[in-house]
Amino acid sequence: MASEDPLLSGAATCIRDASWIIGWDETAHSHIYLRDGDVAWAGDRLIQVGGRFEGAVETEIDGADRLVMPGLINIHCHPSQTPIFRGFVEEFGNPRLFYSGRQAFRQGFLPDVAAQRASARYGLAEMLAAGTTSIVDLSHTYDGWLDLLAESGLRVWAAPMFRSARWWTDTGQEIHYDWAPDLGEDAFKEAVSLMDEADRHPCGRLASMVSPAQVDTCTADLLVAGARLARETDRPLHVHAAQSYAEFNGMARRNDMTSIAWLHSLGFLGERTVLGHAVFTDAHPWMQWPNHRDVELLAETGTAVAHCPTVFARDGTVLHHLSAYLDAGVRIAIGTDTHPQNLFEEIRMAETLARVAAGTRHTIDTARLFHAATIEAARILGRTDIGRLSAGAKADLVVCDLSEPSARPVRDPLRSLIYGAAERAVRDVWVDGQCVVADHRVLTIDWPAAAEALEQEQARIAGTAPDLELIAPRALPIKR
Ligand SMILES: [Zn+2]
Incomplete structure (x- = not known):
């Protein structure tokens, strides 16, 4: 025997x-x-x-x-969305779009379920090929999501996003919100059932994260309900917060405090909470805020930050500054958010930009960032058996x-x-x-075939939105 x-x-x-x-x-x-x-x-x-x-x-x-x-851990990515945007969102040639160019693009380019699946299939393969073994997949729920995650062979925290408002822009200068609390409640219920399904999945590599989508699109009640669920079920908790100039100003008008201070007042911050991306805190020099408490609040509460520098750098913005967060005791993990979903490149970007933002080369080192992309990410996910x-x-x-x-x-x-x-x-x-x-x-996904399918899906969706050529012109004109 x-x-x-x-x-x-x-x-x-x-x-x-x-x-x-x-x-x-x-x-x-x-x-x-x-x-x-x-x-x-x-x-x-x-x-x-x-x-x-x-x-x-x-x-x-x-x-x-x-x-x-050790395999790298991507603490924040959107594989069902970002690969299909390649070629459109790296830069916005239209100066009228100011800070909401990406949003204007996304109102025109709406991936349906087939497009989301094609995007995710490509994105999961891309991450495996770049040495990532665990990811947090922040997506809006779509049919076949968990089966695709299981088939990929990755270790995945499925993070179904839910929110109470859709936001949009008509001029590119101002953001509007369509509030529908029922939308949040329904999406919350759907997310709960998907998270339960992920936790029970027979492949044994799936888990879940509670993920109200954005601080400015969720009611206080929805955020509190999310935080309560995370506590009761011992799941990590995520929200996009302090991620744009527009959000910071809008939330300051709405609540007379910063996004991070408001989350703190709701009891949302804590050891299992991670914020994507905490760039526009009261310490960011553009905000001209009279006092600086946000970074301290993150450190005091043990709240982590999903740091994804590439997508911000493409918009000309940078977190101020990474080693100040680390030195204050803020826990940092690394995500890609956008494409390419390549954590080696993201670490390189984080390291380089941290020095630029601090104005000194003596501010950060490779060991700290490798630790962030492995050990700290694992800790946020409540694990001591990955990332090492x-x-x-x-x-x-x-x-x-x-x-x-x-x-x-x-x-x-x-x-x-x-x-x-x-x-x-x-x-x-x-x-x-x-x-x-x-x-x-x-081995788990035919990546070249997934790339072919992604290209077809992108062309199909783009074909329904002719304005995209104005919102996101090509790098060079095509000579006819
Ligand atoms: Zn994100």
């Missing part, structure tokens, strides 16, 4: 003599480099990280020229090929990845001990 002990049954997979490993030092609470060691796992759990694995091995993988690292490579943790790991020219010289492999090679070096990915990317090819 076969033994259930993987060391005896020979069920282990072992990467032998990996040139570099990003291991975990529990005492120092820090990632560390290990050299020339083994990484072994059985089933969904790691059984050894570093040193020589002496147990029985069923599958041995040569670790020469390889870096083995240590015995007993989940076998969610990424193998990078350090012989890839864009990754060399390999004096410091993490810097080689973040400042250079990014996803080009990602060769193999495992989630829950299952291989989901092998030799740069995503």
Whole structure:
């Protein structure tokens, strides 16, 4: 009879003599480099990280020229929406659209369920190929969502967004809200049932996050109901807040306080709460707010921030500034929000912009941001078994090929990845001990076919909205 002990049954997979490993030092609470060691796992759990694995091995993988690292965690992304916007939203050529150009675009470009599915399928594959193993998927519920997440092989927190108002603009200068509290209540009920379904999903890799959509589109009652549900069910809690100049001013007019202070007054902030994106706080120099309490409030309450610098940088804005948040004790995790959904590039952007915003190179370092994209994200999700490579943790790991020219010289492999090679070096990915990317090819989703389908869906939706050519002109005119 076969033994259930993987060391005896020979069920282990072992990467032998990996040139570099990003291991975990529990005492120092820090990632560390290990050299020339083994990484072994059985089933969904790691059984050894570093040193020589002496147990029985069923599958041995040569670790020469390889870096083995924990899978990255994307704390904030919208795969059902953002890939399908590619080519439209990176810049807005129409100066009339002021701060609501993106909203004007999205009123014209409305993905239906088929388009959302095509976008998500592409986006999930894109993230796997770039070394991401866990994500928070903030989407408006669509048919087939959970099955697609399960099929992807990723570890996913499904975050069905609900809200009490739709917002829109007619001039591009001003934002209007259509309030319909029933809309929020109905969407809340639908979200509760989807979250329950995610938590029970037989694949075992799905969980959920309570997600009122935006601070300015939810009634106080809806936000309070969301926070209560999160507390009662021990789920993480998310809302988009302090994410635009328009939102900051509108909320200050509405409540005579900042978005963050208002959330605090509702009891929304706390250890399991994450705000996307807390850029426009009272400390942001554009706001000219007379006192600065927001960052302190985030730190005091243990509230985390989903920091997604690329989408803001494209609009000419930046969080002021990342190391001030970190030094104040604010917990930071990294998300992509927009496309490309590539956390290596997002970390690079976060690191570079933090220095620009602070006006000094002595302000942030790669280790802090890698920690944010792994350990801190896992903590927000209530997990100590992902985002790190240590015995007993989940076998969610990424193998990078350090012989890839864009990754060399390999004096410091993490810097080689973040400042250079990014996803080009990602060769193999495992989630829950299952291989989901092998030799740069995503196994769970046919990515080239998903790209083809995405292109067709984008053309179909864009074909119904001729004004898009004015809202989002191409980079170069097409000569007829
Ligand atoms: Zn977002």
